[in-house]
Each structure stands twice: as C-alpha cells, then as structure tokens.
Amino acid sequence: MASHGIPRSSTTEPKTEQARLKEQEQIQEYTALVDLIDAKIAERQYTREVLDLTSKLLKKNPENYTIWNVRRRLLIHGLFSKQSDSSLPLTESQSFSPGATTTTSSANLSSSATTSWASKETLPNRASPIPGKNGTTHDLIKGDLDFIFPLMIEYPKCYWIWNYRLWLLDQAIDRLEVDVARELWSRELALVGKMLNRDSRNFHGWAYRRGVISQLESSKLHGRSMVESEFGYTTKMVKAHLSNFSAWHYRSKLIPRLLTERAASDLERYQFLNNEFELITNAIYADAYPYAQSVWFYYQFLMSTIVDEVGHAIITPNLTDEDRIEYATKQLVNLRDMLDGAEDCKWIYNALLEYTLALSRMQNRQPLEVDKEECRSWLAELRKLDPLRSGRWDDVEKSLKWLDVDSRFAPESGGPIEL
Amino acid sequence: MSLVTGPGRASISASSLPTELQLSIAAHVKYIQTLDKRKDELEYHLTEHLRINGIYWGLCALHLLGHPEALDRDQVVDFVLSCQHENGGFGAAPGHDAHLLYTVSAVQVLALCDAMETLDERGKGDRSSLPGSTSSESGILGVGRYLAGLQNRRTGTFAGDEWGEEDTRFLYAGMLALSLLNKLHLVDVDLAVDHIISCANFDGGYGASPGAESHAMQVLVCLAALSVLGRLDAVSDKEKLGVWLSERQVDGGGLNGRPEKLEDVCYSWWVAASLSIIGKLHWIDEEKLTRYILECQDPEQGGIADRPGDMVDVFHTHFGIAGLSLLGYPDLVQVDAA
Ligand SMILES: [Zn+2]
Numbered sequence: 001m002a003s004h005g006i007p008r009s010s011t012t013e014p015k016t017e018q019a020r021l022k023e024q025e026q027i028q029e030y031t032a033l034v035d036l037i038d039a040k041i042a043e044r045q046y047t048r049e050v051l052d053l054t055s056k057l058l059k060k061n062p063e064n065y066t067i068w069n070v071r072r073r074l075l076i077h078g079l080f081s082k083q084s085d086s087s088l089p090l091t092e093s094q095s096f097s098p099g100a101t102t103t104t105s106s107a108n109l110s111s112s113a114t115t116s117w118a119s120k121e122t123l124p125n126r127a128s129p130i131p132g133k134n135g136t137t138h139d140l141i142k143g144d145l146d147f148i149f150p151l152m153i154e155y156p157k158c159y160w161i162w163n164y165r166l167w168l169l170d171q172a173i174d175r176l177e178v179d180v181a182r183e184l185w186s187r188e189l190a191l192v193g194k195m196l197n198r199d200s201r202n203f204h205g206w207a208y209r210r211g212v213i214s215q216l217e218s219s220k221l222h223g224r225s226m227v228e229s230e231f232g233y234t235t236k237m238v239k240a241h242l243s244n245f246s247a248w249h250y251r252s253k254l255i256p257r258l259l260t261e262r263a264a265s266d267l268e269r270y271q272f273l274n275n276e277f278e279l280i281t282n283a284i285y286a287d288a289y290p291y292a293q294s295v296w297f298y299y300q301f302l303m304s305t306i307v308d309e310v311g312h313a314i315i316t317p318n319l320t321d322e323d324r325i326e327y328a329t330k331q332l333v334n335l336r337d338m339l340d341g342a343e344d345c346k347w348i349y350n351a352l353l354e355y356t357l358a359l360s361r362m363q364n365r366q367p368l369e370v371d372k373e374e375c376r377s378w379l380a381e382l383r384k385l386d387p388l389r390s391g392r393w394d395d396v397e398k399s400l401k402w403l404d405v406d407s408r409f410a411p412e413s414g415g416p417i418e419l
Numbered sequence: 420m421s422l423v424t425g426p427g428r429a430s431i432s433a434s435s436l437p438t439e440l441q442l443s444i445a446a447h448v449k450y451i452q453t454l455d456k457r458k459d460e461l462e463y464h465l466t467e468h469l470r471i472n473g474i475y476w477g478l479c480a481l482h483l484l485g486h487p488e489a490l491d492r493d494q495v496v497d498f499v500l501s502c503q504h505e506n507g508g509f510g511a512a513p514g515h516d517a518h519l520l521y522t523v524s525a526v527q528v529l530a531l532c533d534a535m536e537t538l539d540e541r542g543k544g545d546r547s548s549l550p551g552s553t554s555s556e557s558g559i560l561g562v563g564r565y566l567a568g569l570q571n572r573r574t575g576t577f578a579g580d581e582w583g584e585e586d587t588r589f590l591y592a593g594m595l596a597l598s599l600l601n602k603l604h605l606v607d608v609d610l611a612v613d614h615i616i617s618c619a620n621f622d623g624g625y626g627a628s629p630g631a632e633s634h635a636m637q638v639l640v641c642l643a644a645l646s647v648l649g650r651l652d653a654v655s656d657k658e659k660l661g662v663w664l665s666e667r668q669v670d671g672g673g674l675n676g677r678p679e680k681l682e683d684v685c686y687s688w689w690v691a692a693s694l695s696i697i698g699k700l701h702w703i704d705e706e707k708l709t710r711y712i713l714e715c716q717d718p719e720q721g722g723i724a725d726r727p728g729d730m731v732d733v734f735h736t737h738f739g740i741a742g743l744s745l746l747g748y749p750d751l752v753q754v755d756a757a
Binding site for chain 2: 002003004005006007008020023024026027030031034038060061063064065066069072159163166167201203206207210243245246249250252253292293294297300301304312387388389390391392394395
C-alpha cells in the first residue's frame with residue numbers, strides 16, 4: 001500500500017483469465033494459511049508445527065505484524081519451556097490472556113494482559129530457563145535468527161523484522177548463559193556490517209548497529225566500551241564513501257565519549273580537532289565532493305564546536321576566546337582557498353558568509369564594512385547558484401540590512417544576524 | 420493532521436499551470452472510493468496490516484479534496500470499532516493485534532467522522548471511571564488509558580505495543596491521539612518534551628531515538644509533538660533546522676528525507692509541514708514542489724505515486740494532497756501542519 005520505486009505499468013490491459021485464476025489461487029492459499037494459524041493458536045497449539053506455519057506465512061508477507069507476535073507467543077508460552085521436542089500441545093498458565101474466550105480469532109491472544117512497556121521484563125517461565133549451548137532454547141533462538149536473515153536481505157526496510165530480531169536476542173540475554181548469549185549478539189555485528197555494505201545508508205541498519213553495540217557494551221553481557229572500534233568503523237565507512245552522512249552523523253555522536261574515555265588532554269583534543277578538519281577538508285577537495293552536502297554538514301558540525309557560544313564546545317572545551325577566534329580566522333582563509341577552481345560551489349559561499357558573521361560576533365563587534373561588502377557579494381553568488389532557496393537568501397539579505405541599520409548601536413550576540 | 424485552518428495560502432494559481440498539470444480531483448476521489456473494492460487482488464490481502472491507516476489516509480485526502488461524503492460514514496465507523504480490543508487498543512483490521520499506530524489512526528478517523536461519541540456507546544477498554552470524570556466518556560477513557568500505558572515512564576518516549584519497540588513516531592502519534600481524546604493529563608508531558616530534546620542532532624534535526632540520524636519524518640513528528648504540547652520553544656535552533664530542511668529540495672523540485680537520498684512525494688509533506696511549523700516554508704521553491712507532486716499523479720486512474728511514473732498508492736495520495744494543501748493549491752481544504 002505504501003509502495004516505493006515500483007514502476008506504473010504503462011498500459012492498463014485487463015489481466016488474462018489465466019493470470020486472474022492464478023491470483024485467486026494465491027489469495028486462497030494465503031488466507032487459508034492465516035486462518036489455519038488462527039485456529040491452531042485458538043486451540044493453544046504452541047508447537048513446532050505451528051511455528052513452521054508462521055515461517056511459511058512470513059516468507060509470503062513479512063509485514064504481517066500480528067504473525068510476528070504470534071511467533072513470539074509460541075516461543076515464550078510454549079517452545080522455550082519445553083525440555084524436548086514433543087508434539088503435545090502445551091497448556092497455558094492462567095495469568096496469560098485473562099478474559100480470553102473460546103473464539104477462534106487470534107484477537108483474544110493479543111495484548112489484553114499487559115500493555116505496559118515494562119512487561120517484557122516479567123517473562124513467564126523465567127524460573128526454568130534452559131541454559132547452555134545445547135538446550136532447546138538456544139537452538140530455537142539460533143534457528144530463528146538464521147530463518148530471519150534472508151528475509152532481512154530481501155526486505156531491508158521492514159520495521160517488524162528488525163524489531164523481532166532484537167526481541168529474540170533479548171530473549172537470549174534473559175534465558176541463556178552470558179557467554180552463550182554474547183556469542184549470539186557478537187554474530188549480529190558481523191551481520192549488520194554486511195547489511196551496511198550492501199546499503200551504506202540503510203536507516204534501520206544503522207539503528208540496529210547502535211542497538212547491538214549498546215547491548216554488547218552492557219554489563220548484562222559482561223561488555224566493555226567499544227567506542228574506539230566504532231569510531232574506527234566510521235572512519236572506514238566515510239573513507240569508502242565520503243558522502244555517507246549516516247557515518248558522519250554517527251561519528252559526531254561518538255566523539256564526546258571517545259575523548260572522555262581516552263582521558264584526552266587539552267593538547268590531544270586540539271590535535272584531534274585538527275585531524276578532523278584535515279579529514280573533512282581532504283574530503284571536500286576530493287573529486288566532486290565540494291558539491292556533496294554530507295561533507296558540508298560535518299564541516300558545519302566541526303565549526304559549531306568553535307564558533308557557537310555555549311554548549312557546543314564538545315571537542316576542545318578549554319580553548320580560550322582568542323584561540324577560538326584564531327581558529328575561525330584560519331578556517332576562513334582555508335575556505336577562500338577552496339573557492340579556487342570551485343567558483344560554482346554554493347556551499348563555500350554559504351560557509352564564508354556564515355562564519356564571517358560568526359567571527360565578528362565572537363570578537364564582540366559589528367561586521368566591518370569590508371566584511372559586509374563581501375557578504376553581499378557571496379549572497380549574490382548564492383542567489384545565482386541556488387535559486388530554489390531564494391526565500392532563504394531573502395531572509396539573509398534582510399538580516400544584512402538589519403546590520404546596516406543597527407551598526408550604530410552596541411553589538412548584540414545572537415539575534416537576526418545568525419544564519 | 421487535524422483539519423483546522425492552517426497558515427496562510429501561498430500564491431499559486433491554478434491558471435499558471437498547464438492543463439496537464441492540474442490536480443485531477445475527480446479521478447483521485449474515484450481512486451480512493453474503489454480501494455476497498457479490490458478484494459480480488461493479492462495486494463489487497465497482503466496489505467491488511469495497513470487497512471485502518473489506509474482508511475485514515477483515504478478519508479483525510481477526501482476531506483482535503485472537499486468530498487468527505489465519498490466514503491460511507493457508518494460503514495467506516497463500524498469497521499473502525501470492529502478493530503478494537505478489550506484493552507482499548509486497535510489493530511490494523513479485525514484479527515490483528517492492538518498497536519499504537521492503528522489506535523491513533525482509529526482515533527483520527529473517528530475524529531474526522533465526528534464520531535468520537537461512538538467510543539462511549541460501543542467502545543472497549545478499561546472504562547472504570549476515575550474520581551471526577553464522568554461515566555459518559557468512559558469509552559474515550561479506555562482508549563486513552565491504552566495509549567498512556569505505552570509511555571515509558573523512565574524516559575518519556577512511547578512504545579508501539581507490548582513488545583517494546585520505541586520511536587519518536589509513537590511519541591507524536593500517542594500525544595496527538597491523546598490530545599484529540601482530551602486525555603493528555605494521563606501522561607507525563609514534561610518527560611516527553613525532554614525526550615524529544617534528547618533526540619536533537621547537531622544539524623538541527625531529530626532522530627527516532629537519542630543518537631539516531633536526522634530524518635525528515637522524525638523531524639516532523641518531533642516538531643508536531645512539540646506543537647501539540649504547546650512547547651515549540653524547546654526547538655533550540657530553528658535557523659539550523661530550517662537550513663537542513665530547505666536543503667532537502669532537489670533540482671527537480673521534489674524533496675528527499677536525508678542528505679543525498681532520492682526525492683519522494685511523502686517527504687513533500689514531512690519536510691514542508693516541518694518548515695511550515697517553524698515559519699520557513701518560503702525557504703524552498705513552493706511552485707516547483709507543487710509541480711513535482713502533480714507530476715507524480717496518475718491523471719486518468721487517480722492516485723499519486725512516490726515519483727513520476729511509479730505505481731500510485733493511498734499513502735502517497737494522502738501525503739501528496741496534504742502537501743498541495745499546505746502549499747495553498749486552489750480548491751483544497753487547508754491542512755494543519757501539526
Ligand atoms: Zn514515500
């Protein structure tokens with residue numbers, strides 16, 4: 001229903017009788033399978049057989065979220081608690097699904113018992129986990145993880161699959177010995193690495209990676225910080241694709257923790273900032289990348305740690321005002337150099353304009369006449385190069401005019417001159 | 420996305436567009452009407468998990484198109500109520516589990532149909548009245564309690580259902596529905612606002628959770644949640660956010676959701692509505708965006724696709740029409756960005 005990238009068929013020819021019959025057959029097969037699962041669940045048949053039926057259905061349609069939930073219930077109320085693979089239906093504890101009647105719909109198995117987010121922490125059958133590597137629970141979880149993997153490759157944007165997988169891995173933490181659970185979680189890092197190699201911007205993939213790392217770092221899995229290796233991972237990813245904004249973003253989030261854990265001195269922090277600027281400047285100079293917005297957003301992030309007034313100095317918190325002014329001045333020189341051969345790059349003009357005004361703000365003064373002159377010429381370039389955003393340039397122009405009008409008064413920080 | 424009067428109309432006149440680029444209102448109405456008559460298509464059955472959202476998208480689009488009567492009101496209300504569970508939540512269709520997203524769609528549809536009182540007459544959930552509340556609104560309370568039960572009282576965000584997936588999408592949807600139900604007092608609003616602030620990124624945008632990359636849809640849900648809660652003051656840097664949002668427009672006029680991704684009609688709504696909330700819709704080329712959305716419609720069969728020439732669906736039809744309404748396209752009912 002929410003289709004993306006599927007071409008509209010050019011003609012609207014009616015389907016052939018054969019195609020129509022085939023489609024009816026597929027519908028029959030699909031709805032019969034849903035009904036069969038509903039009926040078996042209504043009879044509380046929490047068996048391997050029904051689990052396999054849900055696998056069959058999910059391969060046809062992984063978006064059927066209710067079936068993923070059925071699968072969860074099959075595991076926690078049935079299969080996880082079994083000592084051996086008997087095919088007897090399991091009886092269910094009274095606490096589960098109060099008010100459930102004998103209707104054949106799966107609706108009575110839904111969340112009536114627990115709606116709180118915290119409910120996942122009170123699992124039934126917690127008293128008799130089957131620990132160790134050879135237990136049924138371990139085999140079930142591992143088998144299920146293997147079953148899902150091809151589905152994830154085929155449907156990388158399906159939220160339900162990613163969620164189910166995380167839930168399954170959480171079950172491993174709750175039900176298995178730590179080193180066994182940790183081994184399962186470690187495999188996920190390799191898996192998500194593969195997913196991100198296939199599509200280096202996959203939103204779900206990056207979110208999943210952060211989730212996996214946070215569990216691998218947690219005390220539940222006897223973990224420790226992985227910030228160094230994750231930072232290294234972002235370096236690898238941005239070097240492979242300089243416009244991988246997902247990787248630049250992740251990098252920005254890792255840096256504060258990285259420097260804290262390194263117990264970096266002021267000098268080391270200063271060198272770190274220099275290295276980051278060098279990395280991004282080289283990226284800007286590479287091939288067509290002066291025109292790639294990803295690198296400019298990361299450049300903006302680094303500059304914000306220098307020019308923003310409060311709260312953003314996350315890399316070099318102890319730089320003096322003079323140091324910061326000197327740093328920004330140096331970057332303005334670099335930006336002018338970048339224009340050479342890239343006179344049609346709007347991002348450079350935009351940065352020159354923004355940081356020239358920021359510099360005067362840092363120096364607690366109004367922009368000089370020559371600054372304003374240049375800002376106007378850069379603005380003219382921006383208007384020419386980027387007409388789509390002319391409304392934004394109008395607002396910039398207004399703020400420059402406001403500077404003219406107000407230049408007689410004492411300077412203020414912030415206010416309309418911010419871009 | 421409630422239907423109240425929104426910000427001022429942009430200056431786009433239909434006559435300035437060539438005839439092949441006019442909104443095919445009649446075709447779109449017809450397209451939405453026939454959505455539920457396609458039971459002989461496999462796709463219909465495979466998309467059952469979106470049935471109640473589909474009704475909301477279709478009905479909302481019909482309201483914007485000025486044809487709210489094109490779907491049978493009683494049938495719609497009956498269907499919505501048939502999706503409700505004993506715990507007060509709604510599933511995507513009968514036989515599907517309750518989930519926050521479907522519950523919110525149900526509330527939105529009932530609001531559009533002006534049928535909220537049917538919850539008190541026929542609704543389910545925990546209807547026991549609280550001291551001070553009237554028993555006549557017990558059905559509404561049942562739904563409100565289901566939604567409020569999904570708030571994480573430690574972090575302020577919301578889970579989608581009992582299995583615990585959390586996302587700022589759920590936070591916004593939950594807050595919107597609770598405000599439509601007039602039950603915001605059941606949740607911790609301040610904690611939710613703090614959570615949104617913790618999802619902000621250096622580029623001014625917001626992600627699905629703290630640490631997640633900015634994404635136009637997540638930006639809109641965070642801004643819209645703050646707007647519903649009357650806390651837009653919590654947006655720290657509207658200039659930076661406006662820059663990031665305006666850079667979503669690509670040369671063809673369409674909008675993408677993240678840097679260097681493909682444009683798509685659904686982002687027309689998420690980006691444009693976000694810009695509108697922070698008062699910077701004029702930072703993109705509105706006329707070019709209007710043309711792009713119109714190029715994505717199927718003028719004969721009705722419906723709007725993600726990109727020109729692609730398969731149409733009710734999701735993009737809704738977001739395309741909502742985008743056009745926001746842009747002030749003539750003959751459409753005005754939409755509210757939040
Ligand atoms: Zn889309």
